[in-house]
Every structure is written in C-alpha cells, then in structure tokens.
Amino acid sequence: MKKFLVLLVFASLILVYPPIASGASVSKADIAVNLEEYFQYRERSFLCAKSGKPVNEATLTTLSVDNIIRVNENTRVSKLLNMANDWGVKLGAARSSFGIKGIRQEKDLLYVTVYEWTFFDYICGPSLIDTAGYGFDHHLVFSIEKGGKLCLLEDRYDEGPLTGMCTMEKSVEEDQIGETEGDSSIITSTPQAVPAYAYNPSQAARYACKFVYPQATRENRGESPWVSFYNRDYKTTGSRDCCNFVSQAAYFGGLPFTSSWCYDDKGTRCNDTSHTAGPNHECTQADEFSNGWGGVGFLKSSFVGTYGTLSNNPSDSNIKTGDIVQYDWETDNLWDHSTICVGKNAAGQPIICSHTTDYYKVHWDYGTSKTQWRVINITPTGDDFGNTMQTAGHVFRSTLETVSGKIYPGDVDFIEFTPYATKIYRVFTTGSTDTYGELYNSAGILLKSNDDDGDGLNFLIKQSLTAGNSYYVKIRHYNSTKAGSYNLVIHDNAMPVPPTSVCEEMELLDQEE
Numbered sequence: 001m002k003k004f005l006v007l008l009v010f011a012s013l014i015l016v017y018p019p020i021a022s023g024a025s026v027s028k029a030d031i032a033v034n035l036e037e038y039f040q041y042r043e044r045s046f047l048c049a050k051s052g053k054p055v056n057e058a059t060l061t062t063l064s065v066d067n068i069i070r071v072n073e074n075t076r077v078s079k080l081l082n083m084a085n086d087w088g089v090k091l092g093a094a095r096s097s098f099g100i101k102g103i104r105q106e107k108d109l110l111y112v113t114v115y116e117w118t119f120f121d122y123i124c125g126p127s128l129i130d131t132a133g134y135g136f137d138h139h140l141v142f143s144i145e146k147g148g149k150l151c152l153l154e155d156r157y158d159e160g161p162l163t164g165m166c167t168m169e170k171s172v173e174e175d176q177i178g179e180t181e182g183d184s185s186i187i188t189s190t191p192q193a194v195p196a197y198a199y200n201p202s203q204a205a206r207y208a209c210k211f212v213y214p215q216a217t218r219e220n221r222g223e224s225p226w227v228s229f230y231n232r233d234y235k236t237t238g239s240r241d242c243c244n245f246v247s248q249a250a251y252f253g254g255l256p257f258t259s260s261w262c263y264d265d266k267g268t269r270c271n272d273t274s275h276t277a278g279p280n281h282e283c284t285q286a287d288e289f290s291n292g293w294g295g296v297g298f299l300k301s302s303f304v305g306t307y308g309t310l311s312n313n314p315s316d317s318n319i320k321t322g323d324i325v326q327y328d329w330e331t332d333n334l335w336d337h338s339t340i341c342v343g344k345n346a347a348g349q350p351i352i353c354s355h356t357t358d359y360y361k362v363h364w365d366y367g368t369s370k371t372q373w374r375v376i377n378i379t380p381t382g383d384d385f386g387n388t389m390q391t392a393g394h395v396f397r398s399t400l401e402t403v404s405g406k407i408y409p410g411d412v413d414f415i416e417f418t419p420y421a422t423k424i425y426r427v428f429t430t431g432s433t434d435t436y437g438e439l440y441n442s443a444g445i446l447l448k449s450n451d452d453d454g455d456g457l458n459f460l461i462k463q464s465l466t467a468g469n470s471y472y473v474k475i476r477h478y479n480s481t482k483a484g485s486y487n488l489v490i491h492d493n494a495m496p497v498p499p500t501s502v503c504e505e506m507e508l509l510d511q512e513e
Contacts, residue, residue, distance in 0.1 A: 030150065031150070034152075037062055037063045039097075041060055042096055047091075055074055064151045065152045068153075083162060086366070089347075092121030096117065098115065111140070115136070134357060160356075198386040199253050201378065208342050243299050246339065247261065250324070251394065254393045256391065266286045303376050307378050309376075314373060323340070326339075326376070327367060340352060343361075350363075394417070395415060395418075405475065409483055414472055414474055415472070415488060416471070417470075419466065423464065427460070430487045431487055434458075435454075439461050439473055458486075
C-alpha cells in the first residue's frame with residue numbers, strides 16, 4: 001500500500017508542479033521519496049519518546065540530513081516525552097502524512113513547503129488506548145548533491161504549545177493578539193435581544209472534529225495538488241484562525257447569531273465539494289464577521305451571560321463537550337487562544353480541537369508553567385435542536401450528511417440546510433422511531449410533508465431544491481406523546497443511498513474523522 005501511495009505521489013507531482021530549474025539533476029519523484037523517508041523518520045520519534053532512545057537513522061537510505069536535523073529531532077523526542085508526562089500517559093505509534101504546498105529551486109538549493117499531519121496513539125490506563133493528532137507547516141531547505149542526491153539542511157517549523165518544539169521564530173499564535181485576534185473584515189453593530197436557542201454540543205464537536213485539519217478524510221503522503229478540508233464556505237483567517245474555527249463549531253451546534261457574534265457571507269456559498277482550490281475561495285473574500293466571532297476576549301464577552309458562564313482555573317470536572325477553553329500563555333491577562341471541547345478520551349479526560357495550531361482530540365490543558373486557562377461553559381438547553389425555524393440546528397454547509405437527533409414527547413426539531421447544487425434531493429430519517437417530516441423554504445412555506453415513505457416507519461421527502469437557498473426540515477414523532485431517536489439524511493438523489501445499519505454508520509463516521 002505504501003509503494004502504491006508513493007507512486008500516486010510521483011504521478012501527481014509530475015502533473016502539477018513546474019519543472020525544476022536547470023542545474024543539478026533532481027526529479028520530482030526523488031523529492032517525493034526523500035520526503036517520504038524524512039516523515040517516516042519523524043514518526044519514529046514517538047516510539048523513541050516511549051523507550052527513551054535516540055531516533056534511529058537506519059531508515060534514511062536515500063536522504064542524508066545535516067547534523068542540526070539530528071539534534072532537533074532528538075530534542076523533539078524529549079519534548080514529546082514531557083508532553084506524555086504532563087498528560088500522565090505513555091506514547092505509542094505515530095502515523096504521519098504530508099501535503100506538498102510548494103517547491104522552488106535556486107541554483108543547487110531546493111525549498112519545499114510541506115504540511116505535516118500526525119496521528120499518534122497513547123496509553124492512558126490499563127488497556128485504554130486513544131488517538132490524538134496535530135499538524136503544522138514545515139519550511140524545508142535541501143542541497144542538491146552530486147548525482148541529484150538530496151541533503152536536508154534545514155527544517156523550520158513550530159509544533160505550538162502542545163509540545164513546545166519550535167525551530168523557527170515564535171508562532172503568531174503565541175503573540176499577544178489578545179482582544180483583537182482576527183482580520184480587518186469586521187462587522188460593526190448595535191446590541192440586540194438574544195434569541196432563544198437549542199445547543200447540541202455533540203453536533204458542535206462533530207463539526208470541530210471534521211474541519212480541524214486540512215487532510216481530514218484520509219492519509220495522503222505527498223498528495224498534490226495541495227488539499228484542504230477546512231470548511232471553505234468560511235474565510236480562513238490564516239495564522240489567527242482559532243476563534244473563527246471555534247465560532248463555526250458553536251454555530252453548527254445551534255447557537256444563533258447575535259449583533260456581537262455573527263458571520264455575514266454576503267449571500268454567497270462556495271458550494272465546493274471537491275476541496276481542490278486554495279485555502280480561501282473567491283466567494284469568501286467579501287465575507288465579514290464580528291469582533292466576537294474572531295477575537296478571544298470579544299468571544300468571551302459575547303458568550304458569557306448570553307450563552308453561558310465563565311470558570312477560571314478550571315479542572316477536568318469543569319469542562320464538558322461543546323464548552324470553549326481559552327488560554328493566556330504568559331499569565332498577563334492578554335488572552336491568546338480559544339479551543340472547543342469535543343468530548344473525553346478513554347481515561348475520561350476532556351479533549352479539544354483547535355486551529356492555529358491544528359490540534360485534534362488532544363488533552364485540553366497544554367501550555368507552560370506560565371499558562372492560565374478559563375472555560376466558557378455553554379448553558380445546556382435540554383433539547384438538541386430548536387422547535388422553530390429561528391432556533392433551528394444546522395447541517396454543515398456544502399457537506400450534506402447524516403445528523404443524529406432525539407425527539408421528546410411534544411417536541412419537534414427544526415434543522416436548516418443549504419443544497420450545494422440545484423437538483424433533486426432525498427430528505428429522510430433512518431432508525432426505529434416513527435417519524436413525520438415536513439420541508440419548508442426560507443419564507444416558512446411548506447413544500448412537502450411525509451409519514452412512512454422511507455424505510456419502516458421513517459418519512460422520506462423527494463424534492464427539487466435550489467443551490468444556495470436555505471431550507472428547513474421539521475421532524476416530530478408521529479405520536480406526539482412518545483419519544484425516540486433518529487438519523488436525518490439529506491442526500492443528492494443521484495448518489496447511492498447512505499448506509500443505514502448502525503455498524504455502517506459508525507464506520508462512515510470513523511472514515512470522516
């Protein structure tokens with residue numbers, strides 16, 4: 001399988017990147033092989049951190065590395081060991097994947113920018129094994145030796161505060177951007193009444209786990225062109241994307257916009273399902289968002305007293321799924337960073353996802369001895385989706401997929417979605433609950449309703465929908481005195497029916513995450 005992946009890398013590199021400049025001979029296939037070796041070398045640091053041994057260079061059969069690379073990698077081993085000790089775990093195996101973002105040659109020097117993503121296993125108790133991940137850019141410099149052999153001279157990267165390993169200047173995340181994180185795309189507004197809401201923390205966590213890292217759905221060693229799986233219906237704010245990301249997750253968990261916390265897409269939707277362009281589509285360039293959406297302190301001010309309460313110096317017991325954890329790296333009360341809790345690991349410890357740096361299901365209290373934390377506890381509503389169009393839950397924009405919910409006696413669930421293309425869609429539920437469904441347009445006009453045209457006692461609605469418009473599904477139990485769980489599926493009619501068995505659905509979710 002590994003050889004097959006490398007062959008794919010070779011083919012894609014040949015198709016995408018411009019020719020290497022004249023001079024010493026080096027092929028794009030050689031670049032891919034050397035990168036493959038180097039990131040396998042880095043994978044072994046996790047096992048070395050477990051055993052306490054130096055990194056074994058026996059795997060470097062094609063690539064040669066400068067001594068500073070060896071020194072840095074062994075320093076990284078000690079950093080990984082410190083991280084494991086802080087978590088109270090033992091590290092296991094790691095699996096690195098990478099995407100090439102750019103190649104440039106100047107005479108006999110080769111400059112390559114690569115995004116590395118690493119999943120790593122850790123043991124957090126007797127027979128308790130869990131997985132976390134993180135990703136960041138590498139800025140690599142190779143010398144081209146005689147015969148086209150490559151020697152890695154320099155690798156500049158910053159793993160962020162999770163490990164503290166950095167071979168370049170301090171990352172922007174650690175600068176004291178405090179109350180002004182974000183960019184110049186700011187909405188100014190006046191206060192307004194807070195609308196009612198229904199917050200589904202599991203839905204917020206699902207969003208965060210899906211869009212936390214650029215190579216979210218598969219390991220693609222060296223895949224080219226550069227592939228990004230951020231949700232690109234939203235503007236990416238570069239190296240200051242943490243609050244933008246957390247706000248997206250909270251919104252898809254069901255929190256409605258307010259005047260101080262909102263995002264305006266100017267009526268445009270990228271409707272991109274291929275994820276083959278750059279980090280920002282043209283359709284997001286005019287987008288605007290409020291200070292509360294994009295700034296650490298402003299986010300706190302927008303949420304506390306509106307959607308939840310603030311806990312300073314939290315412990316594991318203070319943090320639950322869907323809560324927002326914030327960080328002050330220097331204990332100077334200039335709060336620098338926001339993450340969202342996506343659940344607990346096998347040992348019952350809260351875990352978070354974040355952007356800048358991209359972290360996936362890592363223990364929440366990373367940092368240094370100077371770091372202080374606070375958590376915004378979102379007030380639970382007791383209902384997973386709102387009972388009106390104004391308090392509706394949301395399906396991920398541009399990615400129509402399964403959403404799980406529960407109906408209580410007398411309860412109805414409204415869920416909003418936006419089709420990515422103009423065509424016929426099937427809107428239906430799966431499961432054992434006797435559901436009744438209605439489909440509305442954004443003006444509140446009923447388009448169609450159904451009881452049992454789906455599998456068993458599930459509703460199924462087939463309707464032609466227009467790309468970019470908002471639609472609302474209303475779901476209730478056929479017997480208003482009963483309760484039950486359901487899975488809502490919104491699906492392109494031309495595509496195969498999604499899996500309905502529990503095992504198949506879990507397998508699909510694992511593949512997505």
